[in-house]
Amino acid sequence: MTNKQxxxxxxxxxxxxxxxxxxxxxxxxxAFNQQGFTQTTLTNxxxxxxxxxxxxxxxxxxxxxxxxxxxxxxxxxxxSVINHVTTVEASGLEKLRDxxxxxxxxxxxxxxxxxxxxxxxxxxxxxxxHYNALSYEVLQAxxxxxxxxxxxxxxxxxxxxxxxxxxxxxxxxxxYWHVVEDRxxxxxxxxxxxxxxxxxxRQ
Amino acid sequence: MTNKQxxxxxxxxxxxxxxxxxxxxxxxxxAFNQQGFTQTTLTNxxxxxxxxxxxxxxxxxxxxxxxxxxxxxxxxxxxSVINHVTTVEASGLEKLRDxxxxxxxxxxxxxxxxxxxxxxxxxxxxxxxHYNALSYEVLQAxxxxxxxxxxxxxxxxxxxxxxxxxxxxxxxxxxYWHVVEDRxxxxxxxxxxxxxxxxxxRQ
DNA sequence: CCTACCGATCGGTAGG
DNA sequence: CCTACCGATCGGTAGG
Numbered sequence: 001m002t003n004k005q006x007x008x009x010x011x012x013x014x015x016x017x018x019x020x021x022x023x024x025x026x027x028x029x030x031a032f033n034q035q036g037f038t039q040t041t042l043t044n045x046x047x048x049x050x051x052x053x054x055x056x057x058x059x060x061x062x063x064x065x066x067x068x069x070x071x072x073x074x075x076x077x078x079x080s081v082i083n084h085v086t087t088v089e090a091s092g093l094e095k096l097r098d099x100x101x102x103x104x105x106x107x108x109x110x111x112x113x114x115x116x117x118x119x120x121x122x123x124x125x126x127x128x129x130h131y132n133a134l135s136y137e138v139l140q141a142x143x144x145x146x147x148x149x150x151x152x153x154x155x156x157x158x159x160x161x162x163x164x165x166x167x168x169x170x171x172x173x174x175x176y177w178h179v180v181e182d183r184x185x186x187x188x189x190x191x192x193x194x195x196x197x198x199x200x201x202r203q
Numbered sequence: 204m205t206n207k208q209x210x211x212x213x214x215x216x217x218x219x220x221x222x223x224x225x226x227x228x229x230x231x232x233x234a235f236n237q238q239g240f241t242q243t244t245l246t247n248x249x250x251x252x253x254x255x256x257x258x259x260x261x262x263x264x265x266x267x268x269x270x271x272x273x274x275x276x277x278x279x280x281x282x283s284v285i286n287h288v289t290t291v292e293a294s295g296l297e298k299l300r301d302x303x304x305x306x307x308x309x310x311x312x313x314x315x316x317x318x319x320x321x322x323x324x325x326x327x328x329x330x331x332x333h334y335n336a337l338s339y340e341v342l343q344a345x346x347x348x349x350x351x352x353x354x355x356x357x358x359x360x361x362x363x364x365x366x367x368x369x370x371x372x373x374x375x376x377x378x379y380w381h382v383v384e385d386r387x388x389x390x391x392x393x394x395x396x397x398x399x400x401x402x403x404x405r406q
Numbered sequence: 407c408c409t410a411c412c413g414a415t416c417g418g419t420a421g422g
Numbered sequence: 423c424c425t426a427c428c429g430a431t432c433g434g435t436a437g438g
Contacts, residue, residue, distance in 0.1 A: 035328065038241040041416065054419080055423050063417065093404065119379065125238065149404075156406045162395045163404070169376025169396075170369045176322065177368075192365045193372075200403015201296065201352075201366070203359045244432060257435080258407050266433065 021059040021069070023049060029070045029110040033117055037067060064126070067118075071130045074115035077106045078134060082141045092149020096167075097194055099145055103138070104171050104190035108178040116175045139164050167197060224262040224272070226252060232273045232313040236320055236382050240270060267329070270321075274333045277318035280309045281337060285344045295352020299370075300397055302348055306341070307374050307393035311381040319378045342367050370400060 031040040085099045106112040142164035149155030234243040288302045309315040345367035352358030
């Protein structure tokens with residue numbers, strides 16, 4: 001019989017494994033984002049965790065498993081953003097703005113950035129399905145908010161597909177910014193970018 | 204004494220070398236864009252040209268030299284676009300639009316795409332200087348056109364730096380589109396994207 | 407322009 | 423969790 005108080009805060013073997021696996025994914029994601037998947041060696045990742053390469057294989061199956069784990073984590077986070085914003089009661093423009101902000105925060109995190117960069121990074125072909133499936137959901141969601149906005153009068157009539165892509169392109173731009181160097185918070189950047197889209201260029 | 208008519212259309216040894224080198228760069232650029240620099244082997248490039256790997260070394264110094272050659276070609280093209288648009292007599296908005304269109308065409312070509320993708324592709328760190336220097340020039344040019352537009356009243360007051368980055372982010376989006384699959388012409392895509400920026404979202 | 411080859415790197419495993 | 427090691431790949435060169 002397990003004593004609740006006794007076992008409180010004490011981790012089971014499985015919990016310890018999960019935590020260490022998560023630590024590997026985090027370190028790996030950061031390395032992949034900075035050097036690329038192929039350039040990053042398992043020895044390199046192991047060193048940052050103060051262990052040797054073979055030790056990693058107790059927590060992950062292989063190098064591909066690491067990347068898959070990262071991508072799945074990011075996809076879960078992004079799906080949750082889509083679901084949240086979809087259920088909000090607000091105008092289309094407000095939902096689009098909210099989505100833009102939340103998306104930009106997820107996607108500037110190590111895991112989210114890895115997903116976005118993966119679409120073009122070295123091993124993309126092998127992992128493109130992960131990106132493509134999600135990319136479609138994200139575009140669909142953005143399109144939906146734009147259509148909502150056109151219908152409720154908060155957004156000017158436009159091509160929802162291209163508008164969604166232009167917004168995502170700009171969002172992804174913030175990913176590169178924040179991977180390469182420290183800047184103001186992703187949210188602040190997102191606010192500035194979204195304002196440009198809202199206002200438009202023409203006098 | 205060289206007979207002009209006689210030598211017309213007949214290539215010198217140097218010309219033949221330059222043409223073959225160019226062919227290598229072109230095939231390599233396409234491969235780098237699709238598979239990434241590290242994933243692309245010299246054997247792979249050689250096979251597409253129906254020669255063996257060692258033959259390439261008659262035309263290029265090494266793998267890095269190939270990429271450097273591609274990047275320099277792209278940089279030359281982009282500088283020429285900047286110079287051209289800078290000297291045009293037109294409103295700021297018109298210059299920005301013209302720049303957007305021309306940039307999008309250069310950057311969806313094999314060489315131009317390679318430059319844009321290189322900012323995050325595997326060997327980025329080693330070649331980042333090439334990208335950064337040009338990226339700065341491109342941003343500066345876009346900012347200049349935006350400032351011109353604000354001053355001549357063709358563009359609504361905005362933050363030129365962020366606006367330039369948002370535009371470039373969207374431009375780069377077209378690169379991914381056209382690298383991954385065939386679509387309508389880059390120009391047509393650019394027209395649609397720019398319209399969104401001109402109009403703005405808010406009703 | 408090719409055949410043959412070297413040196414180094416790296417993912418992954420054996421075995422404890 | 424580590425030491426030791428294998429197999430495969432790949433950039434680059436020798437030498438013709």
